Amino acid sequence: MSLLRTRGLRGFYGDFQALFDIDVTVEEGETIAIIGANGAGKTTFLRAVAGALACDGAMVEFDGHPIGGLPAHEVVRRGITMVPEGRRLFPSLTVEENLMLGAYSGRPGAWTLARVYELFPALAELRRLPSTSLSGGQQQMAAIGRALMSNPRLLLCDELSLGLAPIVIRDIYACLGAIAAEGTSLVIVEQDINRALDASSRFYCFQEGRVALAAACRGFDRAAITSAYFGL
Amino acid sequence: MAGFRVERTTRESRWFGGFLLLVLLALATLPYWGGPGDMRLVSEMAYYLALAQLWNLLAGYAGLVSVGQQAFVGLGAYAMFYLASQFNIHPLLALALTAPIAAAVSVPMALTMFRLRGAYFAIGTWVLAETFALGVSLIEPLGAGSGMSLTPAIMRQIAPDRDGRELALYWLSLAIVAAVCGIVYLLLRSRHGLALTAIRDSEVASDSLGVDTFRTKLMIYVVAAACTGVIGGFIFLQKLRLSPEAGFSVNDWTVVVIFMVVIGGIGTLEGPIIGMLVYFGLRQLLADYGTWYLILLGAVAVVIMLTAQEGLWGIVARRFNLHLVSVRRRLIR
Amino acid sequence: MNWLNILIQGGLLGGLYALFAIGLALSFGIMRLVNIAHGDFIVLAAYIALALIEATGIGALASLVIVVPLMFAFGYALQRGILNFTLSGGLLSPLLVTFGISVIIENVLLQLFGADIRRLHAGAIETDSVALGGIAVGAYPLLVFGVAVIAIAGLQFLFYRTTLGRAFRATSDDAQTAELLGIDNRHLYAMAMAIAMVFTALAGVLMAIRTTFDPAAGPIRLIFAFEAVIIGGLGSLWGMLLGGMVLGIAQAIGAALSPTWQILAGHLAFLAVLVIRPSGLFPHTRD
Numbered sequence: 001m002s003l004l005r006t007r008g009l010r011g012f013y014g015d016f017q018a019l020f021d022i023d024v025t026v027e028e029g030e031t032i033a034i035i036g037a038n039g040a041g042k043t044t045f046l047r048a049v050a051g052a053l054a055c056d057g058a059m060v061e062f063d064g065h066p067i068g069g070l071p072a073h074e075v076v077r078r079g080i081t082m083v084p085e086g087r088r089l090f091p092s093l094t095v096e097e098n099l100m101l102g103a104y105s106g107r108p109g110a111w112t113l114a115r116v117y118e119l120f121p122a123l124a125e126l127r128r129l130p131s132t133s134l135s136g137g138q139q140q141m142a143a144i145g146r147a148l149m150s151n152p153r154l155l156l157c158d159e160l161s162l163g164l165a166p167i168v169i170r171d172i173y174a175c176l177g178a179i180a181a182e183g184t185s186l187v188i189v190e191q192d193i194n195r196a197l198d199a200s201s202r203f204y205c206f207q208e209g210r211v212a213l214a215a216a217c218r219g220f221d222r223a224a225i226t227s228a229y230f231g232l
Numbered sequence: 233m234a235g236f237r238v239e240r241t242t243r244e245s246r247w248f249g250g251f252l253l254l255v256l257l258a259l260a261t262l263p264y265w266g267g268p269g270d271m272r273l274v275s276e277m278a279y280y281l282a283l284a285q286l287w288n289l290l291a292g293y294a295g296l297v298s299v300g301q302q303a304f305v306g307l308g309a310y311a312m313f314y315l316a317s318q319f320n321i322h323p324l325l326a327l328a329l330t331a332p333i334a335a336a337v338s339v340p341m342a343l344t345m346f347r348l349r350g351a352y353f354a355i356g357t358w359v360l361a362e363t364f365a366l367g368v369s370l371i372e373p374l375g376a377g378s379g380m381s382l383t384p385a386i387m388r389q390i391a392p393d394r395d396g397r398e399l400a401l402y403w404l405s406l407a408i409v410a411a412v413c414g415i416v417y418l419l420l421r422s423r424h425g426l427a428l429t430a431i432r433d434s435e436v437a438s439d440s441l442g443v444d445t446f447r448t449k450l451m452i453y454v455v456a457a458a459c460t461g462v463i464g465g466f467i468f469l470q471k472l473r474l475s476p477e478a479g480f481s482v483n484d485w486t487v488v489v490i491f492m493v494v495i496g497g498i499g500t501l502e503g504p505i506i507g508m509l510v511y512f513g514l515r516q517l518l519a520d521y522g523t524w525y526l527i528l529l530g531a532v533a534v535v536i537m538l539t540a541q542e543g544l545w546g547i548v549a550r551r552f553n554l555h556l557v558s559v560r561r562r563l564i565r
Numbered sequence: 566m567n568w569l570n571i572l573i574q575g576g577l578l579g580g581l582y583a584l585f586a587i588g589l590a591l592s593f594g595i596m597r598l599v600n601i602a603h604g605d606f607i608v609l610a611a612y613i614a615l616a617l618i619e620a621t622g623i624g625a626l627a628s629l630v631i632v633v634p635l636m637f638a639f640g641y642a643l644q645r646g647i648l649n650f651t652l653s654g655g656l657l658s659p660l661l662v663t664f665g666i667s668v669i670i671e672n673v674l675l676q677l678f679g680a681d682i683r684r685l686h687a688g689a690i691e692t693d694s695v696a697l698g699g700i701a702v703g704a705y706p707l708l709v710f711g712v713a714v715i716a717i718a719g720l721q722f723l724f725y726r727t728t729l730g731r732a733f734r735a736t737s738d739d740a741q742t743a744e745l746l747g748i749d750n751r752h753l754y755a756m757a758m759a760i761a762m763v764f765t766a767l768a769g770v771l772m773a774i775r776t777t778f779d780p781a782a783g784p785i786r787l788i789f790a791f792e793a794v795i796i797g798g799l800g801s802l803w804g805m806l807l808g809g810m811v812l813g814i815a816q817a818i819g820a821a822l823s824p825t826w827q828i829l830a831g832h833l834a835f836l837a838v839l840v841i842r843p844s845g846l847f848p849h850t851r852d
Contacts (some may be wrong), residue, residue: 028611050745076747084745092740101735105729105747150747297660299601344836347843348795351599351660355791356839359832362788366829372719377825482784487668494661523672530668538650 001066003028003185004049004080004154009059011041011048011209018044020209030184031176033196037204037229043085045206046156048189048226050082051075052197062154066122076105081152085159087143089131095142096127102149109151112171118143119175137168144175155183163191168214175198193225207231236563248280248556257405263399271402275470276397277408277512279463283485284504285416285490286456286463292499293420293428294452295351295435300357301460303341303364304334306479308461309468310368318373322389324404334452334461337355344451346446358482365480379475389470401470405462409464412459417501417557418456424448432499435519494533501557506545573702575817579713579810580710581775584768587716588761594800595757598659602667604650604787605674606762610769611637611778612674625685625774636667640762645755649814652754663816667783674780685773685832697773713727713809717802723760724802726829733757783827792835798845807847811838 004026011019019041026032034042047053049060051072060068064076070078081102087176091099099116117124120141126130131142140160147155157176161169180186190196197203197217205213205228213228226232241249259274266274283301290296308330315326341360348356369377392398419425427448430438439445464485468474478484490510496507511529517523540547550556585607590599600606613635614628647666651659693704724730736743736753744750772778774787789812799807812831819830838846 024777052741052745068615071749072744073747073749075743084742084744088739090735091698092734092738097734100728101731101743101748102746104732146746292658295655295656299664327579343842347839350656351593351601352791354601354660355599355788356795359783359788359792359835362785363829363832363836366825366832369825370823370829377717485662490661490664491668494665498657523675527672527676530665530672532668534647534662534665535664537654537658538647541654541658 001102002026002061002083003063005061006045007061008057009045009055011053011055013044018209019048022206022209022211024211026185026187026202028153029183029185030202031180031188031200033200033203034187034189035191035193035196035203035225035229036147037211038191039208040206041209042206043158044209046187046189049075050080050156052082053189064157067153073105076150077107077202079107079151079153080138080156081147081150081154082156083143083147083158083160085162087136087139089134089139089146089205090143091130091132091137093131094128095123095131095134098131098142098146099127099149102146105150106112111148111151113149119146119148120177129225138165139211140164140168140172141175144172144179145220148179149183154186154187155179156187156189160188160190161190161195166198169195193222194227196221197225205229233547238460238563239277239494242555244554244556248539256406256410260471263402271398273512275402275405277508279291280489280511281408281468281490281504281508282412282463283460284496284508285319285501287486287489288418288493288498288501288504289416289452292493292503293425293432294449295432295466296453297354298357299354299482299486299490300359300361300480301456301489302363302480302484303459304460305464305467305485306361306364306368306476307337307390307462309474309479310374310380311461312469312475313382314374315521316382317380321467324390324419327462327469330461330465331458332339334464335458338451338454338457342450343455360526360563361480361482365476366438368480369476375475377476378477379473382469382472401466404466405470408463410526412463413501415455419452420501421481428452452483460558471491491533493543495529495536495543497549498541500542501544503543503545503553507543511546569700571817572814574706576810577703577706577710577792577815578810578813578817579806580706580713581768581772582592582654582793582812583713583806584709584764584771585786586715586793586809587720587785588765588768589765589790590600590794590799590802590805591720591761592758593794595733596754598652599663600648600761601660601663601787602670602760602783603663603765603784603790605670605783606636607769607772607786607790608778608780608783609670610766611683611685611779612678613766613775613820614685614770614773615678618685626686629767630768632770633763636762636766637759640765641759644758645751646756649751651752653841661801671783672782679705680779680781682777682779683773684777685770687774691774705775709775712767712771713806716767717806720813721802729756749786753841759839777822789831792831794847796838798848801845802847804847808845811846 002025006022006024007211009019009022010017022045036042037118044053046053051070051074055068057066057068060107062080067075067078093101098111122138123141123145126138134142160172176186188196200217202216204211205225207228210229212231214227262270262274267319285303292300311330311333312326315321315329316323323388324472345353345356345360361439387397393402425442430443431448432444434443492507492511495510496505497503514525514529518528534542543548576731576832588756589600589603592600610632614625614632615774617623617628618629651662689825695704695707729810732748736748736750740750755846792803793805793812796811812834815834816831818829819826
């Protein structure tokens with residue numbers, strides 16, 4: 001049984017349909033990537049899984065149980081946490097307070113404040129500063145750390161590399177490897193194909209709200225990906 | 233763009249316009265076929281409708297939710313009383329003069345109050361009205377705490393006998409409500425109306441498109457103030473007696489008006505009409521039950537804001553796709 | 566005019582005004598909801614205490630033991646059951662709904678208790694005075710001021726040292742992201758209103774011992790709360806106390822002239838701050 005399975009997932013913003021019959025699976029312990037151009041529906045998909053977008057109960061199954069339509073805070077309790085696009089740290093809180101808030105749902109697990117600081121030593125030095133005084137890369141680390149504090153079984157990462165310098169992106173993806181090694185399953189959404197594919201075992205390519213391509217990453221022809229990416 | 237034209241009026245709006253004209257004519261002749269209390273009642277309905285249209289203009293279109301319009305009711309009344317008593321100006325002329333006076337006072341008020349946003353603006357306008365009321369009650373020439381009266385001598389300038397005065401004031405009330413509704417209607421049909429709709433939808437977006445939101449809102453506030461001042465002057469011209477509590481009463485001039493607009497349908501021109509009729513209907517029905525009708529009004533307003541923000545008229549309009557007053561432009565091929 | 570007396574009296578009155586302000590500021594700060602019925606809830610608390618006292622004979626201050634939890638529960642239910650649904654309706658919805666609730670409460674109180682002016686009594690403490698450095702200061706105003714200081718210190722602790730407080734601040738920043746981290750907004754907002762009601766209940770009972778009240782006494786309390794918040798500056802907890810004190814002192818100066826001048830002076834102080842320094846005298850950073 002897959003950890004996460006979506007069946008015919010449809011997502012709407014009002015009358016506008018953003019997702020058409022998405023079938024995606026994530027096995028326990030896997031890291032998969034979802035790639036696609038802007039507006040392809042990647043973030044919408046994550047939001048639907050995370051409970052931030054309304055959808056029918058049966059369309060999203062987690063650990064065999066339907067979770068579609070559950071409110072986001074309930075989905076976190078079940079074990080799925082999202083690192084939202086644009087980091088979205090809380091400006092009124094310090095770095096450490098942001099991290100501590102991640103543990104609000106009270107899920108037990110290996111990720112504690114100490115473990116997060118071990119993973120991101122830079123954050124430990126910045127812990128008492130307001131989160132607004134961090135650089136982009138540091139904010140991204142803090143956002144990931146905050147999500148980890150909820151001890152998720154499945155971590156959804158929305159566009160981690162957005163607006164970051166390549167060297168910073170490299171460091172962050174290195175940490176993702178460490179996270180996956182703990183047994184956490186990951187869904188990585190990216191516009192930057194290479195990073196995402198290097199970090200994952202399988203990938204889905206979204207195009208205009210549909211799954212245009214789904215395959216294993218290893219040895220796959222990049223040219224074919226480009227066609228699917230742009231809908232050619 | 234050949235082959236297109238912009239249309240304003242629809243068949244329903246033409247029909248409704250004609251209907252309104254008929255109603256107005258019928259009401260104008262009321263003195264000749266109605267009962268004694270009827271004229272007073274219709275006068276009251278008229279000025280409440282006028283107040284409701286103005287509050288709706290401010291809150292429903294300009295996004296300025298004011299809980300302090302009673303400031304202008306009292307201001308207009310005091311201005312009119314003072315001009316008529318102290319300067320021996322003809323009461324009707326004094327009434328007309330309240331418009332520029334209220335408009336002038338409203339400008340510094342707006343400049344101060346516009347620093348507050350949203351609900352804080354609402355409470356701020358309320359504080360300002362209270363300030364006026366308290367201030368007036370300290371001014372001796374305005375009668376201080378006990379207020380002012382209009383002497384028979386002053387009233388005789390309108391008409392020599394009481395019946396004549398009643399007739400004159402009744403027609404004046406119809407003229408005022410027609411004028412106010414006309415002003416509101418024309419404003420909304422003009423490019424200012426278009427600006428207001430844009431501001432209502434998104435102030436930030438409007439700003440970035442070059443709509444001068446500040447000037448537009450200021451203009452609307454001043455127009456509403458001027459009209460409300462005249463209405464205030466008229467109300468107390470009828471009552472003959474003015475005191476700070478009566479002139480600046482939030483319950484009489486704001487609470488009731490807000491209920492009318494909310495229940496009838498905020499943001500539409502038909503709404504205040506419906507709301508006014510519902511209010512007076514309920515008041516008649518529950519006349520013997522004291523405060524119950526206010527409790528009921530409050531409950532209805534709460535329910536409507538929670539379930540059908542468009543109000544009673546909005547429900548009807550949506551159901552039947554009916555727009556009786558046309559302020560929008562439609563592109564016709 | 567005895568200036569020292571005015572400063573002390575007005576300053577201590579500021580404690581009561583700060584208590585008025587807390588409930589209003591809490592619901593605005595966390596939920597962007599301005600509760601027009603706030604003043605009426607203060608008065609409601611006073612009437613609940615009155616009913617309790619008349620029914621059981623307990624003391625006014627003792628009645629707080631029941632009134633506070635009652636208002637806590639009421640606030641939670643009100644927010645969860647009604648006000649939460651106004652939050653997505655733009656500016657008009659919460660304002661007009663709380664406006665309607667205000668009118669309902671005033672008239673229900675009028676129906677139940679009549680228009681007579683009431684007062685709660687707390688015994689000797691009302692007239693006792695305490696000697697502070699050679700000056701006689703009213704014991705009761707000092708008590709109220711003390712309660713206000715403890716209340717604000719408590720809130721400071723709540724917001725900056727507890728998980729709930731962190732959740733409040735986070736939700737106030739970004740409710741959507743807070744939800745994505747497991748915070749149930751509906752419950753959190755209800756808790757915020759419940760806590761606001763605790764202070765409102767305190768304010769109501771303490772006020773009723775000091776001054777008279779009637780069903781229509783709500784609106785002016787809302788105005789005092791609002792003025793204290795604006796003078797102090799949005800977003801600042803201790804600023805509310807200072808704002809309340811400025812308001813109290815302005816009123817004390819006015820009171821030396823006449824009762825009308827008392828309230829008018831407060832309004833003028835508020836308007837002056839609005840014109841000269843719109844962000845308030847002691848503003849905190851954020852909106």
